[in-house]
Amino acid sequence: MILIEIFSAPNCPRCASAAVLLHSIVQEHGDLCQWRRVDVVEEIEYAVELGVLATPSIAIDGKLVFTSIPTENALRMAIDGHVREHRCNG
Amino acid sequence: MGEYRIGQVVEMLGLSADTLRYYEKIGLLGNISRLPSGVRVYRDKDISRLKFIQRAQQMNFTLAEIGALLKMREDPQGARVHVRQLTARKLEEVEARIRTLNTLRDELRLLLNLCVASEDGCPIISEIEKPR
Numbered sequence: 122m123i124l125i126e127i128f129s130a131p132n133c134p135r136c137a138s139a140a141v142l143l144h145s146i147v148q149e150h151g152d153l154c155q156w157r158r159v160d161v162v163e164e165i166e167y168a169v170e171l172g173v174l175a176t177p178s179i180a181i182d183g184k185l186v187f188t189s190i191p192t193e194n195a196l197r198m199a200i201d202g203h204v205r206e207h208r209c210n211g
Numbered sequence: 212m213g214e215y216r217i218g219q220v221v222e223m224l225g226l227s228a229d230t231l232r233y234y235e236k237i238g239l240l241g242n243i244s245r246l247p248s249g250v251r252v253y254r255d256k257d258i259s260r261l262k263f264i265q266r267a268q269q270m271n272f273t274l275a276e277i278g279a280l281l282k283m284r285e286d287p288q289g290a291r292v293h294v295r296q297l298t299a300r301k302l303e304e305v306e307a308r309i310r311t312l313n314t315l316r317d318e319l320r321l322l323l324n325l326c327v328a329s330e331d332g333c334p335i336i337s338e339i340e341k342p343r
Contacts, residue, residue: 130325161321169317175324 123203125156128168128178139177139190146197150204215253224261231261239264239278260284270305 127143129136140158147154161168161176168178172185179187179196186199217228231251234240240260244252253261260281267277276297283290283298290298 130328133325133328161325165318165321166314169314169321172317174317174321175328 122152123150123154123200123207124182125154125200126159126180127156128159128161128171128173128176128180130161130176133176135190136177139179142193142196143179146193146200150200153204153207154200213255213258215258217251217253220253220258220261223258224265226261226265234261234264237274237278239274239281267301270301270308272301276301 125143125147127136127140129140143156147156159168161173171178171180171183173180173188175188177187177190178185179191179199181199181203187196191199215223217231220226220231221228231240231253235243235251240257243257244254246252263281263284264277267280272280279294279297280301283294
């Protein structure tokens with residue numbers, strides 16, 4: 122299972138569209154990927170531990186990958202890369 | 212090479228004259244040079260030691276610990292085992308403090324970034340107002 126986390130905040134103007142994009146890409150991979158929204162105000166220690174300094178940011182399997190809203194292509198490539206790796210590692 | 216009267220050192224470092232005299236008395240500063248009139252003259256090396264003392268005090272090191280660290284600072288190769296061990300322990304404390312401060316800095320930076328980016332309202336306020 123690959124866990125993708127999107128770090129968002131109340132009143133963050135671009136977080137909602139980033140979440141919609143993430144949701145649509147994650148759905149393409151069925152049960153292999155799961156995503157969750159992390160409210161950085163609620164989980165600030167965890168966000169800082171991962172190096173989040175702005176929202177939206179996206180982490181894959183506990184590692185910060187995007188520090189701002191990615192393009193659809195960049196996000197798809199990053200997730201696909203993890204999916205391939207996951208499949209190879211069995 | 213700079214030479215400073217006690218009043219100048221007080222102004223420069225924000226320490227009181229009594230504190231400077233006390234540090235000299237307990238040996239933290241060594242012997243401060245004096246003019247024939249008896250007026251103390253602090254040299255750059257003394258100022259450097261005083262700044263080290265101030266930094267160490269900000270880390271809540273005791274004066275005894277600071278005294279030992281100053282010996283190490285004066286002669287790192289000739290330091291006794293217990294002074295070397297103390298220095299290593301204090302280094303760990305400093306590094307732990309840096310990690311704590313880095314985390315605090317990042318939290319504050321994130322909160323400020325959220326404020327700047329938010330359409331209305333400010334998460335920093337709700338975080339501060341949140342009951343602990």
